[in-house]
Amino acid sequence: MNFEYSDKVKRLQRDVSAFIDQHVVPNQKVFYEQLNAAPTRWSAPPIMEEMKEKAKSEGLWNLFLPESELGAGLTNVEYAPLCEIMGRTPLAPEVFNCAAPDTGNMETIVRYGTDEHKERWLKPLLNGEIRSAFAMTEPAVASSDATNIETHIIREGDEYVINGRKWWTSGVMDPRCEILIVMGKTDPNGPTHTSQSMVLVPRDTPGITVHRHLPVFGYDDAPHGHGEVEFNDVRVPVSNVLWEEGKGFAIAQGRLGPGRIHHCMRLIGLAERSLEYMCERTYERAPFGKTLAEQGVVGEWIADSRIEIEQARLLTLKAAHMMDTVGNKEGKKEIAMIKVVAPNMALKVIDRAIQTYGGAGVSDDFPLAKAWANARTLRLADGPDEVHRRAIARQELRPYRPKEVEVTKA
Known part of the structure; x- marks a missing residue:
């Protein structure tokens, strides 16, 4: 294994480091001042969007996504030192559109979404226009074993009806969150590893209730946040399933x-x-x-x-x-x-x-x-x-x- 970085990666290391030193670190104080001055903690500070636009204009954008023409054409080994640099400050990953859970959700839609999914949700996520959440963990079961998940995604005609409760749904508190990937059982009595599916659920779908935000050791992680979310007869088209039923x-x-x-x-x-x-x-x-x-x-x-x-x-x-x-x-x-x-x-x-x-x-x-x-x-x-x-x-x-x-x- 040769971990010597190419000239391209070395250039990106310099550029990402310089951008963080020149634009992100000096604006951290501004970010939190704007957040604290907003009417609610769940507001997007304008300085973040300004930094994102500047990063995008300098080509420091979507540096993840290996094996896809939609990213920067980097392998996982090439992305590693850049991701490491971003980890030095909490704001940097979002500035470069490389923040969780959006990265994981984008990779999921790239791999398993339809052309319609990619046009409707992947495109604005890649452009940094919206954010997303991933709803998997549940408070009532040991979710370290994903087969325990109890949320039901039952088909009725051309729709799925979703009922269940999730928590630690990171990103759901963000006002820019417009899409959730929800995991649940489409075949509650089916085989252990093929009874679950994942579906795309727009954040504004009727029946979604965020009951509370969940602080981590007292930190609210605003404006991103982590929420406890109830799905009560939430209906989405069957076409919103990722890959196919049973592949969750x-x-x-x-x-x-x-x-x-x-x-x-x-x-x-x-x-x-x-x-x-x-x-x-x-x-x-x-x-x-x-x-x-x-x-x-x-x-x-x-x-x-x-x-x-x-x-x-x-x-x-x-x-x-x-x-x-x-x-x-x-x-x-x-x-x-x-x-x-x-x-x-x-x-x-x-x-x-x-x-x-x-x-x-x-x-x-x-x-x-x-x-x-x-x-x-x-x-x-x-x-x-x-x-x-x-x-x-x-x-x-x-x-x-x-x-x-x-x-x-x-």
Whole structure:
């Protein structure tokens, strides 16, 4: 595996970094001032649209979407360092139209949508004109096992009727959200892995009720937000199904692979920025007559952080390489491994950075506390650690499984 980046990728790294330094970081304060001054937290600050238009005009747009002429023509390995750079600041992914859950939803529609779906929903998503949400997790069941999902999508003539309750539906609070991908059972009594389907549901369809927004460790993630949503006799045309009936579980597996690796790429960037904060702090504070840089334990924190970041990056690049060369299915073990490694690595690095800042580290004066909260959720989102470890162990044990011995009756 050769992870040397092409001249094109190196140029994009420089351009994305420069754009963030020149336009995103200076406007973070403006973004939150506009958000806090709005009549509701669920309002889109105008500065975001200004930054998006500028990024689009400079060709720094839709950098994801491998194997599609609709993206920037980058492989997963080529996109990885760019996604990492975006992970350094919370606003950057949306600025470049590379934010979740839109990226996963766009990839899903590219792969499994009809021409009509692509014209009606994919086109405005790719243009950054609207946003979207993904409704899969449910409060009443253990959704780490997607086959538990109870929402019903029952066909009546030329329509599907949707009934169920979802939560952690990220993006549904955003006023720009116009389309949801909803997963539910079209054949409640059917085979375990083919009883579910995914359908496109316009946000303004009658019967959709957002009961509440769900804060994460006290952060509301406005204007994006996470909602608990009820679907009560929501009707959509049968033509809104993605791929075909019974393919919901298969779509979920295909969708979550790219989503997981994007999270890991961004977490590496977040960990890098946290390590920078840590290093900067070591020369600003001098407890007991020595700077933090001279304290042996702090040096160990810095060394361990660098080691762990490099390990996570290399494993993430290996997973990206496998997705590019043998496909998401063949690379599922590596994808599962990075989904365990990256959030846990980031949490360790961020926690050490917080410790170097003392009380300031857990305040809102620095971004570390919110960064920790974000990283902690990713040990749950797109599958908890335990599910991924279980999948890794199963694949690792497969060659050792005893062969069945045929017993012949005498």
